[in-house]
Amino acid sequence: MSRPNILLVLSDDHAAHSISAYGSRVNSTPHIDRLAAEGALMEAACCTNSICTPSRASILTGTYSHVNRGCSIYSQFDHRVGTFPEVLHDAGYQTAVHGKWHLGTSEVSLPRGMDVWSIFPDQGAYVDPVMIDPAGEETVPG
Numbered sequence: 001m002s003r004p005n006i007l008l009v010l011s012d013d014h015a016a017h018s019i020s021a022y023g024s025r026v027n028s029t030p031h032i033d034r035l036a037a038e039g040a041l042m043e044a045a046c047c048t049n050s051i052c053t054p055s056r057a058s059i060l061t062g063t064y065s066h067v068n069r070g071c072s073i074y075s076q077f078d079h080r081v082g083t084f085p086e087v088l089h090d091a092g093y094q095t096a097v098h099g100k101w102h103l104g105t106s107e108v109s110l111p112r113g114m115d116v117w118s119i120f121p122d123q124g125a126y127v128d129p130v131m132i133d134p135a136g137e138e139t140v141p142g
Contacts (some may be wrong), residue, residue, distance in 0.1 A: 006088070009035065010059070012100060052102040052123075053077065060084065060103075076104040079112065086113030100124050105132060 009032075016022040020029045021036035022043075049055045049065060057063075057070025059079035062084065070077030087097045094115050101119035103109055110132075111117040118133040131140050 003093070006093070007035075007039070008059075010056075016042075056101070056103055070103070073102075076106070076109050079108055083113055085111075089113040091116070 011032075017024050018027050018029075019036075020027055021033040024043055047055075047056050048133040049070075052073050053070045054065050054072065054073060058065065060083040061068045061077070063081060065071045068077045068081045071077060079095045085097070089095045090113075095113055096116040097111050097114050098116075098118050099120065100123070101111065102122065105119070105121045109119050111119065118131045120129055121132055128139055128141055130137050
């Protein structure tokens with residue numbers, strides 16, 4: 001039996017009304033629209049936490065902030081709580097995360113259950129960003 005590919009694109013600061021797949025009359029987002037047309041469009045999703053750390057901690061763990069302890073933008077979530085990438089990895093999926101992590105960069109806070117990862121420290125820079133991966137830090141030109 002073949003397993004589906006799973007791609008989760010988490011894009012900061014995009015309300016549903018900013019994406020044309022959700023009916024935006026202001027923006028045209030053809031690449032996101034193609035992903036929606038060929039995959040899944042979440043039309044009945046709700047947002048329990050709308051800011052960086054709490055949002056990411058809830059998405060990764062499937063739990064509320066009082067469980068994962070990622071209650072504010074300055075907190076680090078409880079890494080004892082399992083994540084869906086760990087479950088997928090243990091089931092034989094290849095897993096990766098690239099981009100904004102915003103869950104801390106101390107040894108205990110780095111991505112777990114990922115075959116490959118590279119993350120921005122904190123919010124990340126828009127020009128010549130520093131990326132952190134298992135080999136260390138690297139400035140990426142551009």
